[in-house]
Amino acid sequence: xxxxxxxxxxxFGGTICLRGAMMPTWAAAPGQTVELTLYWQALxxxxxxxxxxxxxxxxxxxxxxxxxxxxxxxxSDIWDVGQVIEDRVSxxxxxxxxxxxxxxxxxxxxxxxxxxxxxxxxxxxxxxxxWTLNVVAP
Numbered sequence: 001x002x003x004x005x006x007x008x009x010x011x012f013g014g015t016i017c018l019r020g021a022m023m024p025t026w027a028a029a030p031g032q033t034v035e036l037t038l039y040w041q042a043l044x045x046x047x048x049x050x051x052x053x054x055x056x057x058x059x060x061x062x063x064x065x066x067x068x069x070x071x072x073x074x075x076s077d078i079w080d081v082g083q084v085i086e087d088r089v090s091x092x093x094x095x096x097x098x099x100x101x102x103x104x105x106x107x108x109x110x111x112x113x114x115x116x117x118x119x120x121x122x123x124x125x126x127x128x129x130x131w132t133l134n135v136v137a138p
Contacts, residue, residue: 101133
């Protein structure tokens with residue numbers, strides 16, 4: 001499996017780790033769809049159902065697109081310890097999106113109360129992927 005960057009230490013709440021992320025293209029025009037694949041792994045048996053959130057941020061840090069979903073389409077409380085979940089996410093960029101450089105922020109929250117899991121070793125409750133998405137004029 002081609003994982004663009006292993007993220008071996010990016011774990012949330014000591015429960016679920018982001019083991020890798022891959023986006024085939026990091027440039028797209030407004031209205032196009034970009035595919036992002038995330039690889040999640042449970043460190044311990046999840047006792048709750050977690051929802052992943054993805055936010056596409058403009059240069060000012062404002063959210064211009066968001067996608068919330070169960071990683072891999074599966075409720076996390078049925079994951080096995082050590083199981084890697086392949087999570088394919090399609091993000092259709094708004095047709096009126098201004099060309100520029102965008103970042104992708106992601107994290108996990110509990111489905112029942114919306115509480116975000118902290119990113120281990122930090123005070124943050126999200127991770128910003130180390131790559132940028134370049135939105136180009138059509």
